[in-house]
Amino acid sequence: MNILITGANGQLGNEMRVLSAENQQYTYFFTDVQELDICDEQAVRAFVSDHAIDLIVNCAAYTAVDKAEDNRELCDKLNHLASGYLAEAAEARGAALIQVSTDYVFDGTGHIPYTEEMQPCPNSVYGITKLAGEEEAMRKCSRTMIIRTAWLYSIYGNNFVKTMIRLGRERESLGVVFDQIGTPTYARDLARAIFAAIRQGIVPGIYHFSNEGVCSWYDFTVAIHRLAGITTCKVGPLHTDEYPAKAPRPAYSVLDKTKIKKTFGIEIPHWEASLAECIGKLLEESEK
Template structure:
């Protein structure tokens, strides 16, 4: 199949590129804004047609959650309108589309893991635009899959894991939120799941994916420091109210992954196992900084 991966220079896009070597039966088109502006409907239609695309994996998004509160138009353009263009182009060719979404479509007031059937209720511009994008993709493309994920990190780009390692080495102490609960997601594992969906065959619908297990940002940081060999920085638990942000964060956003595991036969690693793998690569110096 001919597979288009948008947002190819991001965390997930880079992992898709790395894993393409293990899925060499397909032909790939890795694009970022320089190669394909996903906000340009005509450019998308031409690209998808000329390259006879069979599957679009949209890894592009506006993810600056706090900045989104003041940049609503740009956020909506990238998270809602552009996915609609991609989905319509896929539909015109009878192609499939995989749209990556977020736990921010929920307000985080649950106390048990969110299933795909749970009512959505975003509490931020970011979450609102991502939900609109989900709806647009499902409305425009018959062979559409939406994957909601959370707390994404990798060896690529800027992310929480890299930031905590850097701050842990720079500071004597560090305050981290302990009353927001979720599950980290290693982008490498999410990329594996996307390839499994492509290879086993698209089953339309919404799916949840993160690593297994549950933690707070505070617990996550302690594990990062432990695995990175950082013992000179004291990590202090903070309440959310002690660390105000422009955008509201879900207090509880653990995702139930039963559906994606059963539908595509996935085995998902525990978050600590995947974190250990990521930090080993970062510590070896072979990762892109």
């Protein structure tokens, strides 16, 4: 099976690359914008055809949530239109598509974990374009699997975990929002789930994936500092309205993972266990 992985230099793309070494029964094509511009419809079609691609895992996205409010056209091109081009190219070859999406397709006003059957209602440009991308992918490729995730972090790129470690070492105090509740997702765990789906066979539909458990950004930061051995920075709780942002953030974005666990028989680690694994790797890297 020939697998195309887009956005290969991002957090999830890098983790897919690492785990590909454990899944050598497949042939991989790792691309980022330099190798394949997924916003170029003809280039996408030609690449998928020329390399006889059987499965596309689309890890590419415009994820700068606040900047998206001012860059709607670019955000829509990458999150919405490009997923349509990938889906069309996949369908033309009889290939499958795994489209990675987000908790931002919900407005976060709920108070029980979001299931795949709940009606999406995004209230940011990022969320609107990601939902449009989901719909485009499912409309144009009959073998589309959507995986929504949340609060993604890893040892790669820029993310909340790395930022909080840096700020914790630089500052004596730090204010972090405590009234937004969700679940962090270690990108390697998401990559493991994707490989489980690939090995067992793609089952089209919408799925939710994050780590188990729930926390606020404040709780998350306290755990990050504890695991990173940071004791000199005092972390204080902030209300959302004390930390103004251009794009609205979901107040509650816990995802229900029952469907993906049952369908593919996977066990999902608790967020603190995965955070400890990731920070352990980061500390090892910094000591080299």
